[in-house]
Amino acid sequence: MKLTAMGQFSFVLLACCMQAVICSSIGNYTDMFSLLDFKKQISLDPQQALMSWNGSTHFCTWKGVRCSVKKPSRVTSLNLTKQGLVGQISSSLGNLTFLKVLDLSANSFLGEIPVSLGHLHHLQILHLENNTLQGKIPALANCSKLTWLSMGRNQLTGEIHEDFPSRLETLLLSVNNLTGTVPASLGNISTLKEFSCARNNIEGSIPDEVANLLGLQLLYVGLNKMSGRFPQPVLNLSNLVFLSISLNNFSGVIPSSVGTSLPNLQLFKIGGNLFHGHVPSSLTNASQLNDIDMTMNKFTGVVPSSIGRLSGLTWLNLENNELQASNKQDWKFVDSLANCTELRVFSLAGNRLAGQVPNSVGNLSSQLQYLHMGGNQLSGDLPSGIANLRNLISFSLPGNNFTSLLPEWLGTLNSLQRVVLDGNFFSGLIPSSFSNLSQLAELYLDWNQLNGYIPPDLGKLQMLEALNISYNNLRGSIPKEIFAIPTIVKISLSFNNLHGALHANIGNAKQLTNLEIASNNLSEELPSSLCNCESLEDIELGNNFFSGSIPTSFGNISSLKTLNLSHNNLSGSIPPSLGNLQALEQLDLSFNNLKGEVPTEGIFKNNATSVLIDGNQGLCGGPLGLHLPACPIMQSNSAKHKLSILLKVVIPLVIVLLLVVIISVLSFRRRKQKTKDISLPSFGREFPKISHSDLARATEGFATSNLIGQGRYGSVYRGQLFHDGKLVAIKVFSLDTRGAQKSFIAECNALRNVRHRNLVHILTACSSIDPNGNDFKALVYEFMPRGDLHNLLYSTRDRELSSYFIPLVQRLSIMVDVSEALSYLHHHHQGTIVHCDLKPSNILLDDDMVAHVGDFGLARFKFDTTSPSLVDSTSTSSLAIKGTIGYIAPEYAAGSQVSTAADVYSFGVVLLEIFIRRSPTDDMFKDGMTIAKLTEINFPDNVLQIADPQLLQELEQREDITMTFRDSGAQILRSVLNIGLCCTKTSPNERISMQEVAAKLHGIRDAYLRGN
Template sequence: MGLLESCPLFLFTNTVLVVLLQLGSSIPHVAGSKHGGNETDQLALLTFKAEITGDPFGSMNSWNQSLHFCQWMGVTCGRRHQRVTVLNLNNRKLAGAISPHIGNMSFLRKLQLRNNSLSHEIPQEIGRLKRLQILLLRQNSFTGEIPANISGCLDLTGLDFSRNSLGGKIPQELGSLSKLKYLLIDRNNLTGSVPPTLGNLSSLIVFLAESNNISASIPDVLGGLTNLEGLGFGGNKLGGIIPLSIFNLSSLRAFNMVWNQIQGRLPSSLGNTLPNLQEFAIGRNLFTGYIPDSLSNASNLEIFCYLSELLLAGNKISGIIPSGMRKLVNLQTFELFANQFTGNIPTDLWNLQKLKIVNIAGSIPPSLRKCHRLEVLSFGANNLSGTIPQELATLSSLLYLNLSQNQLTGSVPLEVGNLNNLEALDVSENMLSGQIPSTLGNCVKLTLLYMEGNIFWGSLPSSLRYLRGFEEIDLSRNKFSGKIPDYLEDFVFLRKLNLSFNDFEGAVPERGIFKIASVVSLEGNDKLCGGIPELQLHRCNSEGLRRNRFTFPLKVTVATINLLKATDGFFSQDNLLGIGGFGSVYKGILDQGDRVVAVKVLNLQFRGASKSFIAECNALKSIRHRNLVKVLTACSSVDYNGNDFKALVYEFMVNGSLDKWLHPNENENEVSEDSRCLNLLERLNIAIDVACALDYLHHYGPEPIVHCDLKPSNILLDNELTGYVGDFGIARFLPKVAYESGNQSSSIGVKGSIGYAAPEYGMGSEVSTSGDVYSYGILLLEMFTGKRPTDHMFSDSLSLHNFAKMAFPEQVASIADSTLFHQQDNGLNHSSTSSQKIEECMISIFKAGIACSEELPRNRLAVNEVLMQLYAIKNTLLGSDRRAA
């Protein structure tokens, strides 16, 4: 379920649908004689049937000459004239088009074709149905524009075109439908602005236009719709401010403006002028100012969140949270995260007995235990410190607990076992320590467990064997040890098990989920062995090269001999993979042919080669991440002639570098056998992989590290096209104290590679994490334009950054790699992913690339910010994210 569908205004829509279905239901069904009736209606129905190409339920089997048409399924006729008044074929999975002859059924009052697979354009002839009252075409695949001549159906009271693929502008002619009560056009591809003529719809009760591409601002005339109860424009491109006249619509119950670019402040009288408000959603906009104290007068408000509901998250609202919120006794959802609030959360807020969902900033108050109905509690991505309060364990109604991305310390309290209804627990990315409490085994409904990025240690408790409903477990980047429990083999619902970068040891199980390499992540556990071959672990009885954490330097001549054997003698040219700035990389085979490796041999005659070797060893021995190329061992010795010999042994990446995939015509000898290009989703996943690696280097490693040479040739791809950042030969450590104080620099300036190096490096500036961000921005633009920053077209003042910036946003499609718009190649479910959605996501990707590669370092995004944007783009392409709280 997406963000908009999670808002109660979406539920409000269902109420509207019930009303629409009931309107006109008093029209009776009357059967006529076998040969009587009106031939015009019969012919129109038969031509309607002729356009239907799919009828899996056989709904039209009765539509034949053996029955009078008034007895056909879905057809209702009037008593007096035996003319068709209702055509109701909802939920029949019909495919095909609506015949233009529908316009001949002049007595039709109700046309209901909801939830089918009808396509093509809505016929203009519907505008001839002067008696039509209800037109329900929701959830089909109609394209084209909304017919403007529907304005001729002056008796219309309900119009529902939502969940189709309609484009164009909202016809201004709709403003003549003075009897219209419900106008539902959400979840289409509508563009343009809201026509001011809609201010004439004086009978309108609900107007929903969510999830379109409507722009400009909300016209002031909508404030004259005094009967309006529901208004929704969430998920559009609206700007400007909300007219004050809207806030004076005292009948308003549901209000949704999330995910727009609306500015301004909430009026101080909000709670007084909207006394009937139940759902209020304005999250993900640009609102500023304060929450008005008068909001506490909206006593019907049930939900206060990022809408019964108030959705304010993701704005720039500041000040304190009004203490009068305690009056909102019906409040069920309370979300205020990602704002700029100060002060403490009013303690009496926790006396609201109906509260079910909480997603806010600030400290975790012990008084939270009073919320006995609380089901969702999310304090993620704040600056929380201290320990997890034991009082949380008293919330037995809790289903989802998210404390991720904070600075919490201490252990997970034993009392967590009291949360016997808990389905998801996320304490990832904190500084928590200790062991997993054995009492967690009491949470028998637990399906999602995220504890990555902490300092947990010890073995996995045996009590977890009882939690057979697990779907995802992520314990990566901790200090867990001991053997991997065999009971994990029997977790049949598990689709993700990430135990990487810990200290597990011994043989890896080989049954159950451990037979599926795509489910299990074990990298970074140097003492593990065995398992299926796809996991690429050494054999438990092998005497060959072990996958142990290397120490620098290894001054053993036998290592040189082993490497010579592995690479077919003195590093044969047949095994040469590539030549870099300080040496050459060869393909090698170790462990009696069981392991393929890449061996980087330093050419010590090159100036800086020894220094590069030391820098790379120092970097790689202290960092661990799933998207960093893994070094297996290092060799510093002498060769047969007594000369210094230095080499690094890496995991072999079967798909080589990103460079050869982005520019196959320039690397014809290196392209993989299928010679295919990377599709949209593959490129986006690789971009996320690289951003994850940079985020770790900049923020989560033992010390902040600047890579200094990020470019496609230093991004390697495994057999599943997962991206790994490699080549740390000029990486630089930043002192922790200097980094935290904002002085992000190294004492040594580095140029990096032409086209990718930050412009300030060329002027003598010192190394900083923002320099990596610049390189990443150029990399992102290269990945989605297919053009190198050193392309001959870029000269004088024209750079890849400026090239993209000049095309943004209207001309992005014209500069993007054309292969990314071929739906059969984009890696997406193109039945549900429109080319327009793909283009919108491309615009967002280019926006991120441009923001990262700004000339001035202070104007660039931080890598964790761009990572969140890329995840959001991916979620837009694929659907909602399970953790989008």
């Protein structure tokens, strides 16, 4: 049958449409199968990030996946950063031909980067940093639209490619094992703004072609094996802001025009090279410079007196060079630095500065925190002007020729945490004003000519950790007060003229690790209380006049590594208990009056080089390696004599020993109970040690100005840890409040092994004593800058917070985050954890508004393997109602056990509260009316009447964009509130699980994003 012309045209049109549909379908399936193949390569998914990746939902709704708005839907973004994923990156990702963003950073991917990624022609952003990827960087030249490429912090090898996409703006390859040189072809990428290959094994120099990168703003090539002269191409990069070529083998002089050629520099780091010559005065032409680091080179001459023109300078580190200053003219640069009102760090340590330090050093910035001038040839008096630097934290002048008395004004610098004045010729007394330095953590006065007594008032330094006054001419006894400092870690008083006994109060120094009091005139018996210093690692008491026996209790100091008791008047036998010290590496008992058989276990066994016992004529036996004579065998006596000994010695001794054992057992039980009460639970992983003094310094003495929250069991402070400047939140427990002790233990147990991006990250814990000797417990968390959700919703005290509006999509994302956290605790952790106190004030927000669930002080753990939801609450406390009024599940009032269903109920209340913006304890909720009942009454037709008016205003404002937006917004609200109702069912058995909640909320949010 013939077709008419119109029929033929219709047939062709139909065929084309069918072909388009088929191609569209193929594209969809290709993307889905590629994602599923990627999932197959994942061997560990601790946060269950890929749980939603299955056939029950469209792949565009899967976690981390974003698709194009236009039909057919194709994957345009895959973002799975910080999910803890372990496995290889599947080559099938190369089939996602519409992919624009691929972010797999901060996971544990291993193996090689698939070559197929080089076929993604639409790719714009590729983040693979902070994994354990190996092999070479694949060719990516065909990714013609790529603008951001980050592969740092992996284990990549090979050379940097010659051929990168021409549109690149950022190329970050730091912290790998790359070799070769910086490719000359880099100069062809005219759009490049940031390039970093620091901490690799790159050789050569920076190629001349880099001079073409006129838009380059960041260049980091530090910590490599690069060499040659200062890279001249850099001088052509007038827009450069950050330059670091530190820790290489560059040499020669710095071009005198460097500051003129690079006028926009803010950071200039060239330390750890072989540069020589003078510090270029042209640096002052880079008027925005705030960070100069030229350490560990061979610079000579004087510091330019014009340096003070850099008014924004915050960091000036010139230490370990050969800079000179010997007269007033040479020191003029100090006068000019008075103009740098933001200066915080200033170091000239390890140079050839000589003579008197000008008093104008006291005119430096009031913001100055670090002043280091050690290792020079400075002499005379300490400049009194330094007393003006009220914010000094660290004052370091060791290894100079100062000859004056230590000035009393040092005790007025109340912010000092570190004073280092060792290796000089200071004389006279230790100033009594030092006792005013309440923040002081380290005091080094060793290798001077100080005399007089150790001031007992040093015991007032309740944050002191290290006290070193060795190699002086001090006399008198060691004041017992210094042993009462709760934070003291190191005491070094060796090589003085101290006398008297070592006070028994030394047992109070619970944190002490190093005790060095050798070469003095100390006498009497060694205090057995030393065994109470359970952290001791190094005991140096040699060359004194100690007498009596070695306390058997020394064998209880399990952390002990070095014990030196040589050249004393000790007698008796060597306690066998010393052989129990597994950590002991060096034992020196030489030149005493010890006798008897030498133990054979532990350090004594086959370790003759680590045990020194010469000069003790009465010792015998022991391991063969010690070459001691055999111990004599006791001759037998008559039966009558044996009976006499039995009656007169053995029986009374047995009776005494039995009494001792009974008393010891009772005492041990008391100590064990006490230890149980105050010990820090094991976290299952290594946490940095932190003391009460660290936390006190971080919070300015737990000042009320740093108080950011209070709860039933303690207070939360904002703090700054000084070792890295990190902002933290410090939860201090009020241990006089009943239940606080259990709350601390519960929170430790809950957090010691959990890992999830939506749980507050614990950094460390502190279980110590405060300066008054009271038990002290605190937890240190990552600081959340946005505060808690309750304040963000309701606060009117903070103008900024009260004006902050949380959009609909943001509220959705917050509740998705919270649901993910609870789902992890309930279903994906090693044993169920029930939070028991979920509420908005326990939901904290970071800078990116990502929610983190915190406060696990009431958490409970599942032990009953036969029940999927009930938790054995007897493991921690009684079955009393746990939680906060308004959020507590109704079954708790009837005495039900703790369960995950109760957490679901609390989550449902929070969910309703976030979208209705009414607290469940609002005055309107009484006489049986609850937030759940209010929602149920108005659901589904009248939800807009109870929703947060701010959300309704958002919907109204968006009506001009699309007429359907308000309807879709209303539908979103209905869907969300319906989940809240499913969570707040009266019967626990009717509530949905957190897995279902998380999946549903993900779907709602993704649908909302696709529609808008």
